[in-house]
Amino acid sequence: MDAGIVGCGFISGIHVNAWKDAGISVSAVCDLNEKTAMQFAEEWRIPSYYTSFSEMLKEEDLFAVSVCVPPKFHANIALEALEADCNLVVEKPFTLTTDEAENVLDALQRSSGKLTIIHSQLFEHSIFRAMKRVKAGDIGRVIGMDVGILHSNDETMAADKNHWCHRLAGGRFGETLPHPVYLLRAFLGKLEVKSVLADKLGPHPWMPFDELRVFLEAEGKKFGTIHISFNAPGQNKTDVHVNIYGTGGTMHAGIYPISSLMVSKPGRGIMNFANMAHQVKIWAAYLGNIIAKGTGPRNYSISHARIIRSFVQSLNGNGQPLVTPENGLENVQVVEQICEQIEETRTSKN
Numbered sequence: 085m086d087a088g089i090v091g092c093g094f095i096s097g098i099h100v101n102a103w104k105d106a107g108i109s110v111s112a113v114c115d116l117n118e119k120t121a122m123q124f125a126e127e128w129r130i131p132s133y134y135t136s137f138s139e140m141l142k143e144e145d146l147f148a149v150s151v152c153v154p155p156k157f158h159a160n161i162a163l164e165a166l167e168a169d170c171n172l173v174v175e176k177p178f179t180l181t182t183d184e185a186e187n188v189l190d191a192l193q194r195s196s197g198k199l200t201i202i203h204s205q206l207f208e209h210s211i212f213r214a215m216k217r218v219k220a221g222d223i224g225r226v227i228g229m230d231v232g233i234l235h236s237n238d239e240t241m242a243a244d245k246n247h248w249c250h251r252l253a254g255g256r257f258g259e260t261l262p263h264p265v266y267l268l269r270a271f272l273g274k275l276e277v278k279s280v281l282a283d284k285l286g287p288h289p290w291m292p293f294d295e296l297r298v299f300l301e302a303e304g305k306k307f308g309t310i311h312i313s314f315n316a317p318g319q320n321k322t323d324v325h326v327n328i329y330g331t332g333g334t335m336h337a338g339i340y341p342i343s344s345l346m347v348s349k350p351g352r353g354i355m356n357f358a359n360m361a362h363q364v365k366i367w368a369a370y371l372g373n374i375i376a377k378g379t380g381p382r383n384y385s386i387s388h389a390r391i392i393r394s395f396v397q398s399l400n401g402n403g404q405p406l407v408t409p410e411n412g413l414e415n416v417q418v419v420e421q422i423c424e425q426i427e428e429t430r431t432s433k434n
């Protein structure tokens with residue numbers, strides 16, 4: 085039972101290690117660029133490489149494929165793989181549009197293949213723990229949540245004017261938005277987009293907007309906000325964090341650069357034992373992964389490993405995967421609405 089990977093770019097090595105974690109080896113990879121495919125296969129000791137996905141599917145007996153190509157190819161690759169009854173792990177965003185996502189869900193009905201999507205930040209140490217604590221009632225009933233994603237303007241994708249992300253609906257935001265949307269969905273419930281504000285502060289002429297605020301409402305009058313900025317101070321800086329507001333306290337979770345969790349409650353000071361225990365447990369898990377895997381976050385992501393492991397378990401008849409195709413569809417619907425409003429703002433500005 086081997087897996088294949090289509091797209092040998094930034095995220096693909098993390099998939100090799102995640103499959104390995106689930107007891108499955110990657111035996112073939114594919115990239116439109118032959119040199120990229122060959123070098124990746126060499127670096128990761130993968131026996132075969134291809135430049136055509138159709139050929140890889142035909143030649144190899146693959147149990148599953150990871151889709152790690154730019155988003156505009158996700159739907160077509162997924163449809164072709166499902167037609168061949170192959171199982172799929174699709175990177176976020178699941179697809180670019182709701183229509184594409186619905187087509188893939190229809191194809192799933194006709195195929196014996198199954199599918200999961202990488203909603204990675206939900207299963208990163210601090211958020212995984214925050215979810216457990218919320219479910220245990222630590223902050224009472226959840227009533228709101230903010231997600232902040234702050235990058236300095238030299239961020240790799242943003243700073244490269246030829247990067248595919250700038251051609252997505254919503255531009256650079258279109259690539260990032262799935263993350264805050266699935267985070268809010270998981271803690272707040274089904275989301276409705278209330279308003280979208282986009283602005284430009286930074287230097288890149290190819291980015292019409294580099295600041296984004298989104299206001300969302302969830303069932304039961306719960307409110308969510310997203311703030312994405314490509315104007316954070318410093319060089320090569322990224323900060324991703326969430327605040328989750330409950331009737332009995334607030335959770336502050338850091339995702340990047342440091343996984344962290346703090347719970348503020350009335351009367352609770354910063355030197356609180358429960359907060360120290362959260363931190364010790366999160367860092368112990370983080371360091372434990374680095375030691376056990378012999379590699380750091382550039383090549384190993386606990387969240388990818390958790391999602392792919394749960395997918396393999398579900399294929400073996402053990403429960404549902406952590407991320408279902410329906411979760412992917414809902415995510416695409418909300419991201420698409422936000423990106424449409426960004427595009428409307430762009431049109432009215434011109």
Ligand SMILES: NC(=O)c1ccc[n+]([C@@H]2O[C@H](COP(=O)([O-])OP(=O)(O)OC[C@H]3O[C@@H](n4cnc5c(N)ncnc54)[C@H](O)[C@@H]3O)[C@@H](O)[C@H]2O)c1
Pocket residue numbers: 090091092093094095096114115116117120135137151152153154155157175176177202204259
């Ligand atoms: N979960 C996360 O945290 C995370 C992080 C980064 C990227 N991603 C997602 O992973 C996907 C890939 O992103 P990336 O940064 O690795 O991209 P990338 O540009 O670094 O790599 C993509 C590779 O796919 C190849 N390719 C393009 N079209 C192809 C096709 N039709 N068939 C075969 N190969 C093709 C390109 O030549 C390139 O080598 C995107 O959907 C992105 O949003 C997710």
